[in-house]
Amino acid sequence: MTVRVLLADDEHLIRGALAALLALEDDLVVVAEAATGPEALAMARAHRPDVAVLDLQMPGADGVTVATSIRDELPSCRTMIVTSHGRPGHLKRALAAGVRGFLPKTVSAQRLAELIRTVHAGNRYVDPELAAEAIAAGDSPLTAREAEVLECAADGAPVAEIARRTSLSPGTVRNYLSSAAAKLGAENRHTAVRLARSKGWV
Amino acid sequence: MTVRVLLADDEHLIRGALAALLALEDDLVVVAEAATGPEALAMARAHRPDVAVLDLQMPGADGVTVATSIRDELPSCRTMIVTSHGRPGHLKRALAAGVRGFLPKTVSAQRLAELIRTVHAGNRYVDPELAAEAIAAGDSPLTAREAEVLECAADGAPVAEIARRTSLSPGTVRNYLSSAAAKLGAENRHTAVRLARSKGWV
DNA sequence: CGGTCCCGCTGACAAATGTCATGAGGGGGG
DNA sequence: CCCCCCTCATGACATTTGTCAGCGGGACCG
Missing domain, CATH: 1.10.10.10 (Winged helix-like DNA-binding domain superfamily/Winged helix DNA-binding domain)
Incomplete structure (x- = not known):
């Protein structure tokens, strides 16, 4: 049973490298790649992946926005966010958008592969450090x-x-x-x- | 004849993926990896690579700073900068630091491998778009x-x-x-x- | 129904900031 | 040598912010 993955990241270097690494895993197959938010959405519609791995910052629309659209249009597609700069507020927004995985780019590819399986199985995973920050930061006191x-x-x-x-x-x-x-x-x-x-x- | 490469980037995901991709090239071998500026410098001293591929933004010291130190201590080591957000001023600083390659992360791994060879051969390469921006921006008018x-x-x-x-x-x-x-x-x-x-x- | 909170506004005053003229001293280049 | 520019400063002035008090209206909740 293979997991069909959509990869969205504006940096070709990372996207390509990641695709190559994930291809080494027998049970994962990258069915589509995208460099922008709108493109990611279009690819998701066209290929109906099992899991969408989205970069947080992309031209056009950010990862959370794309995740929201995906949830509305393709409920069976799980989403996860990968980011370099994880701000506490982003995590909260992401969870509200139905994102099931949230991790920093400092994880290894091996770990990412594992987490794609975790998310595909219906579980959630949030990087402990980012979660701690989010809790420490609390809710916005602003109206x-x-x-x-x-x-x-x-x-x-x-x-x-x-x-x-x-x-x-x-x-x-x-x-x-x-x-x-x-x-x-x-x-x-x-x-x-x-x-x-x-x-x-x- | 193989080119010995040092890879410095704070994002494990990218670094690992990149190392894996470059390993596919017969004539390239990644001899060291680093996640921070100081670590990159230490690795360069310890392994004396032919080419150092440095991320611009790293904890501790940025890529240009590291490049300057490398030029002073290991003149035979060529340096190149890879970055997500290329500002015109950075390119200027980088060239002043003796950097021989400057490119955005939107290039493909294939292209990166080519450019590592180019730089190793003693040539320079600057991404045309970044170069155009730098020229358009001109010099700082500030004292x-x-x-x-x-x-x-x-x-x-x-x-x-x-x-x-x-x-x-x-x-x-x-x-x-x-x-x-x-x-x-x-x-x-x-x-x-x-x-x-x-x-x-x- | 009263309390509380957010919204939106006003007016007034203090403090910070932007702007301009002016001047002394130093270094570099024609 | 003289001129230009950078440096650092002062003083005065207009403008922009920050701060505070207060007021009316609407929404929500016990």
């Missing part, structure tokens, strides 16, 4: 608006610009920015953005 | 101080903090920040930081 405003502030836009983009009054924007910074223990909006980013809350 | 101050501002530190760290007067810091932002066409220090980052000038 929806606070997060939205903070996100707009991420590229250094002035308050007026943020107010325009969010259709809010400039005063309101400043208030949200202020309360968000206070909740995060930051002394200004920019360090607040960095903090929120590091925890995957934006 | 040494401007860059230094901008870098300190990168984490959202207030002027007073930057002044302390650089041992400058707060007024001077603001002047540098202002002129740097003007040169980069940014409307405030934070967008200036982002711009400079995107071009690899900080």
Whole structure:
């Protein structure tokens, strides 16, 4: 009984190498590869794999978004996320999207093969370290608006610009920015953005 | 005649997969692997490879730093950089460090193997797209101080903090920040930081 | 139904930041 | 040698932020 695998990663070097290594396993067969989010989705539709191994950061649409679409369209396809920079918030989003495996790229190929089987068998696996981080980081203390405003502030836009983009009054924007910074223990909006980013809350 | 290769990348998954693929080439042999900058240097000293393939971003010390050390200590060892996010400035720094190959991770393993041979033969290779970007981006218009101050501002530190760290007067810091932002066409220090980052000038 | 929380706004004040003019000193190049 | 640019500084000013208090409305919950 072979497991049909979809491999999505924007780095050809990694994708190709991975495909080659997984091909060495008798019970795994890579039926499709993709370099972008939309491509991954298209490949999934076309080849209906048993397990989709998705990179978190891809052009077009990120791994979690693709996983959500796959769950809706191909419920029988299990998804797992592989990532270099695992932020606590991403893990939470991924689990909400029905992802059954979440691991860093620091694992070995051998281990990845094992975990593909684990996931295919219907079990879940989350890297213990990433799980610990996620638990330690806890839930975002930010309200929806606070997060939205903070996100707009991420590229250094002035308050007026943020107010325009969010259709809010400039005063309101400043208030949200202020309360968000206070909740995060930051002394200004920019360090607040960095903090929120590091925890995957934006 | 075989080429002895050192492989440095912090992602075990990629490193292992790459090692496996390169092993398929008759004339290439991976004599050492490393997951961090310092480790890469230690491995280079211990195994004296012909070619060192270095990831740009590694814990401890980045690929260019390692390349510089290798050039000083092991002049016979050629170095090449492989990276996911190639910023124009990095390429410039890399060439200054005597790096002979610079390519994105989107290349295929097959191509990487070819290029290892190219570099080993004493030739250079720079990814055309990255080269074009580097030329388009041009040199940094920032003076040494401007860059230094901008870098300190990168984490959202207030002027007073930057002044302390650089041992400058707060007024001077603001002047540098202002002129740097003007040169980069940014409307405030934070967008200036982002711009400079995107071009690899900080 | 009252309490609590988020939303959205206003106004006012303090603090940080951006901008400009100005000046002294030093190094490099024409 | 003179000019230009970088360095470092000061002072003054406008603008942008951060902070705080307060108000009305709506949603949810006990």
